[in-house]
Amino acid sequence: MKKTLAALALAGSIALVGSAPAMAATYPALPPAAGVSDGTVAPGETFTFTGQGFIAGETVTITVTVITGGAANAGGTAVSAKIPVFQAPQTLTATADAQGKISVPLALNEAGTYSITATGNTSGVTVGPVTVTVAASLANTGGNAGGAPLANTGSGAGLANTGADSGLVLWTLVGAGALAAGATSVVVVRRRAKAEAAV
Numbered sequence: 001m002k003k004t005l006a007a008l009a010l011a012g013s014i015a016l017v018g019s020a021p022a023m024a025a026t027y028p029a030l031p032p033a034a035g036v037s038d039g040t041v042a043p044g045e046t047f048t049f050t051g052q053g054f055i056a057g058e059t060v061t062i063t064v065t066v067i068t069g070g071a072a073n074a075g076g077t078a079v080s081a082k083i084p085v086f087q088a089p090q091t092l093t094a095t096a097d098a099q100g101k102i103s104v105p106l107a108l109n110e111a112g113t114y115s116i117t118a119t120g121n122t123s124g125v126t127v128g129p130v131t132v133t134v135a136a137s138l139a140n141t142g143g144n145a146g147g148a149p150l151a152n153t154g155s156g157a158g159l160a161n162t163g164a165d166s167g168l169v170l171w172t173l174v175g176a177g178a179l180a181a182g183a184t185s186v187v188v189v190r191r192r193a194k195a196e197a198a199v
Helices: 002-018 166-198
Strands: 033-036 046-052 059-069 090-095 101-108 112-120 126-134 150-152
Touching: 033 112, 046 059, 046 112, 046 126, 059 101, 090 101, 101 112
Parallel strands: 033 126
Antiparallel strands: 033 046, 046 101, 059 090, 059 112, 101 150, 112 126
């Protein structure tokens, strides 16, 4: 009976400890690179800027700079009817995932050509520039309803944590300890009962 209880206690503790999820693996760093899902978009159309080569979890600053803006002058003497007032680079931030990658949905509301770069705030790694053209000819007739030329349409959240967290590990160890303590107390009580019966 003692051996059976001891075997059950051992099997239970192994089962509890073995059921804990695997810890997340550290991924090797990816080579620095940047890209966009679409190089030519309509004003306000969402595209995705991606970058890699950063440290996992670091904050990355994304800079969008106007290279040319407004409608091009087709060779006449008149100046383009649309002169962009917004010329200063705009920045936003994202957080690199476990592989050191970012993926940020963006929308540019003004026609023109834009340069996008990303720089890791800890590593100093810079990727890009990647060029995006916002073509007025692709625009719908609704025009620019918003005031901001750059919109971050993503949530900014990183990947979900699918590994074990400290609370789960702690409760697994507490459960295994309780199971071992219970099995030990059963053995001690049975020994005492046998010793008292023998007297």
